[in-house]
Amino acid sequence: xxxxxxxxxxxxxxxxxxxxxxxxxxxxxxxxxxxxxxxxxxxxxxxxxxxxxxxxxxxxxxxxxxxxxxxxxxxxxxxxxxxxxxxxxxxxxxxxxxxxxxxxxxxxxxxxxxxxxxxxxxxxxxxxxxxxxxxxxxxxxxxxxxxxxxxxxxxxxxxxxxxxxxxxxxxxxxxxxxxxxxxxxxxxxxxxxxxxxxxxxxxxxxxxxxxxxxxxxxxxxxxxxxxxxxxxxxxxxxxxxxxxxxxxxxxxxxxxxxxxxxxxxxxxxxxxxxxxxxxxxxxxxxxxxxxxxxxxx
Numbered sequence: 001x002x003x004x005x006x007x008x009x010x011x012x013x014x015x016x017x018x019x020x021x022x023x024x025x026x027x028x029x030x031x032x033x034x035x036x037x038x039x040x041x042x043x044x045x046x047x048x049x050x051x052x053x054x055x056x057x058x059x060x061x062x063x064x065x066x067x068x069x070x071x072x073x074x075x076x077x078x079x080x081x082x083x084x085x086x087x088x089x090x091x092x093x094x095x096x097x098x099x100x101x102x103x104x105x106x107x108x109x110x111x112x113x114x115x116x117x118x119x120x121x122x123x124x125x126x127x128x129x130x131x132x133x134x135x136x137x138x139x140x141x142x143x144x145x146x147x148x149x150x151x152x153x154x155x156x157x158x159x160x161x162x163x164x165x166x167x168x169x170x171x172x173x174x175x176x177x178x179x180x181x182x183x184x185x186x187x188x189x190x191x192x193x194x195x196x197x198x199x200x201x202x203x204x205x206x207x208x209x210x211x212x213x214x215x216x217x218x219x220x221x222x223x224x225x226x227x228x229x230x231x232x233x234x235x236x237x238x239x240x241x242x243x244x245x246x247x248x249x250x251x252x253x254x255x256x257x258x259x260x261x262x263x264x265x266x267x268x269x270x271x272x273x274x275x276x277x278x279x280x281x282x283x284x285x286x287x288x289x290x291x292x293x294x295x296x297x
Contacts, residue, residue, distance in 0.1 A: 077191065080111040088114060092199045095233040101199070102192050102237055110191040115198020119160050122201055125208045126160075127152040130272035132212050152272060163264050164201060168193035171257070175241055178249065188241060196237055200230045204265065211273050219273065223265050231261050 091105045099105075130152050138144040172190045179187055188196075207222040234257050242250050 077110065077112040080109075080113050084111070085114045088195075088199050089118075089202045092233045093203050093229060095229060095236055097236055100237055100240060101196055101233055102188055106192060106195060108192075110189070110195035112191070112194065112198075115164060115195055115201075118198055118202050118205070119164050122205050122208065123153065123156045123160050125205050126156040126268055126272055129208050129212045130156075133214065133273050136212070137214050156268070156272070159264070159268065160201070163260070164197050165194065167260055168197045171238075171253075174253070178242075178245055196234065200233050203229045208268075211269065219269060223269060227262060227265055230265075231258050234258075234261065 088101075088105045091099065091101050095101070102110075127150075131148055134149075135146050138146075168190065172188070172193050175188065203226045207226040210222045211219050213219075235254055238253065238257060242253050245253075
């Protein structure tokens, strides 16, 4: 039989108000207040409930990561929602100095779905727009016969995908080499750079569509606007990874990124949208041959 003074015996506690009246110096802890305080701190720091979900999803993906030679390894780079793709496209079309594209939009969750489709769309936009521009420029000329140039698709695909894949590869290798020499808090993976360069080409799709119109001033204005927007998102994103390096290295990296971007835009314009001033004669045209008689001596 249990004793009346058993300390482990269940007792009915009094109301909280009466207990506080008995001991005014007691310290009380309210769980609800702590939860509200922690939630307020997360909001002040810029974290949202969606960020927490993304973080949990990323942790789960890291735990279940597969080797890079398997299909499951690349499958996770295509697991992206439509609103995330739209958000990342708008992040490159409308860059903001305080919004690093990789840190603000990717959240350590890069995808290949957006870059592949953007590059593919840009390839066909360049090829189709180049053929249409050539047709409009030579429309009405008697010696002109329209012939679709399917070879432009291959050349455009080689140019665009080489820029979107090889340039990030070289940049990633160089930044990795520099980070081994200089301790840096910011480092980007190869997939993050691929995602950055792929989404940065989105602004060129509407610009290329405008190149169909045979107005040189409109083409060059669209090139300047696209270069400023695309180059800005690249430089703003790469800047935190190189700002602690030597000044000459910083200048070399940033200038190389900008120059390659300029070469891509200007090269595509000159090659695919060059104005043809002379038209080769067709089979129905006649050629006049002048033969000079030899002079008598």
